[in-house]
Amino acid sequence: MFGRLGFDALPHDPVTIGGVVGGGLAVLGVVAAMTYFKKWGWLWRNWLTSLDPKKIGIMYIAVAVIMLLRGLADAAMLRAQQAIFATSASSPISPDLFQQVFSAHGTIMIFFVAMGVIFGLINLILPLQIGARDVAFPLLNSISFWLFVAGMVLINVSLALGEFSAAGWLAYPPLSGLEYSPGTGIDYWIWSLQIAGVGSLLSGVNFLVTIFTMRRKGMTLMKMPIFVWSVLGSMLLVAFAFPILTATLAMLSLDRTLGMHFFTSDLGGNPMMYVNLIWAWGHPEVYILILPAFGIFSEIVATYSRKKLFGYKSMVWAILAITVLSFTVWLHHFFTMGAGANVNAFFGIMTMIIAIPTGVKVFNWIFTMYKGKVSFKTPMLWFMGFAVTFTIGGVTGVLMAVPGIDYQMHNSLFLVAHFHNMIIGGVLFGVFAGITYWWPKFAGFRLHEGLGKAAFWCWLFGFWFAFIPLYILGFMGAVRRLDSYDPSLGWQGLFIVAGLGVMLILLGVFFQVVQVAYSIWKRKELAVGSDPWDGRTLEWATSTPVAEYNFAHLDAVQDRDAFWAAKQSKTKASTKFTDIALPKNTGTGAYVGAAAFVIGFAVIWHIWWLALLALLVLVGIVIASTLREDEDTEMIITAAEVAATEKRLRGAGA
């Protein structure tokens, strides 16, 4: 009846029980508060069923922030283990749990934090920057979000029921095969990623079509803001890379559930095939995350330097070059596979070449600042921290691109330090800068500067204290994922420094939480108009908070920095309004997400009847949604209502 699900699936060790109880109490507390204040109806009508990309974007970021806290808790456990308990005989964290924790840390940070914030920011900013009222497929956008949520819930359920993967964030076979991992951990990993991955793929298609077909009249490709270009590159990568992930995960799942032999070590299976396939997705994935961060920095540097971006065309070509080249370097993740000197040399050289367009971008940002009127607001500090940190991370990457050196560095802590250098110093810093920069557009008030700066300095120094020791340890021969080592190696001091670094990072996170809370409290004093930074691109042309329809008028744009040009020429907006059609709210996305979750859960626990039932429900939901005619999915905001909203949001004068 319930497959392999039974009472023994509940957690046994005290650390996991603590996590489950803590997490469960937090969820219960929120549910109780929502019920007490009777907010469920409000939440459902205004948020969960909304097809407004601004609201979907905020929900993405909210989920990602919660997952960031979970991922940080995992990181703190890893650091505590290596700094304190690794040399002693007993530890609260068993070796098996340690493996689950580092697997969960990596998976959550990439799929549910980094991807979540990036998709959140794209949802918020992209339609505004291209001067559109919506994305190309609003319902599909909601479905993507809910598939992301379904994957997120699944990975967290693994804490309470069963176990999580102990095979690292990419689950290499044969370790992840049935023979060596018979439990539910790998299946949780597979289905959580599969469901969220399909959501990402659909988002990729959606945003590509949005960029291709929804741009404001007059906005040719070479007049698009650079953030839009970076999203275009990133979404092309999503469309090209995520199908590979879908296929690879499906094959691993077939090995585990139907007894196939793709990646097994017997009957002709080929585990290295998996490693090739997963990195053919995995390397582009890195650029899927970093390209939008590059876009964010480009907007910020131009705005705060009060200059147009230096070398727009070279930026565009650099983005496109990175997009193409990112598919030609995947083998550098496993030079030690033994593909031979010539193959390794090719991929080594390609890896060095991809550093060139990235370098072009760094120089462009610096030249944008040159002779500009630079104001050092918090986002600008994040940029400067990024420019230094990311460049150093890039250099260590190029170092490892030399196959001969990689044989020494492979799987060492040097590598761990390198990719954290790129993801924290690149993606996270970019996202923090972007959130601070765009916050007032959606909130109506800016974030407190002093607390933001405090958070920045804690993050920057915390990062270096946490990861410089890892570089050194890598040189000393420490491999990644160690839960214990011999004290005579003399590593403990450096691990303790790394642990202190993480505490500094946690202090930075504390400042960020306080910053948001304090800014909400003092929102009257921090209130700003619709264009607080003297912005250049169209998102600043909207009212604050942004009207549901984004723009009342869809006048053609003439210039690359469209809003800046409009401000210079002092163009007055027309006061004549027309009816605007927007999609109606619908619960379809939430239902699809729920059905996908049940399918995933049922397959993990081999409850086949439930999986089939949920699949039929899913098909039913999709058919029902297909049957709806256009008139039933749209609502009209009349010209009079638009006029009233514009008057309310912009004041009588405008």
Added chain:
Amino acid sequence: MSELIEAQKARLYRTTIGFWVYLMTDCLLFASLFATYAVLRTATAGGPGAADIFELPLALTETIILLVSSFTCGLMLLGLQAKNRRQVIVAMALTYALGVAFLAIEIGEFAKFVAEGHSWQQSAFLSAFFTLVGTHGLHILFGLLWLVVMLVVVVRRGLTPKVTRQLTIFGLFWHFLDLVWIFIFTVVYLLGVAS
């Protein structure tokens, strides 16, 4: 009124472009499976190889059926342009029947292999074969489901703008599956028997 027509045109355009992009991603899914099949083609682990079990006449029959169904699908699209509901319905029914026939032959082939003891568990080659061809079969099954739903809608509501969009992209989907099958026929069956 002209604004409404413009909006409908823009939607059709967006939907079509979106579906082309989706098809590209689906193409990459198949590319991954093809690549895997190419690597594992000879990994028979002592079991039968491609030349031992494939029957070309059967695969050729499937190919012809699918090609003819693409033709009837084209007739459906022509009927759609001419706003000829009757032609659309007849062409849809024909496409559906041919799709069912194709799927029946494929399932028969799979069942025969399994009955002979050559299931997907026997070797990496057979795992790759069943997955590649089976994924195409699942797409056909999905297409048939889609077709039957649309058939009901066309009969009951006629050719509304939304129906027109749906049938247009269904046409793209069906032709795409035809194209993938040509590759399967060549890479799996023709090259398999020749090896």
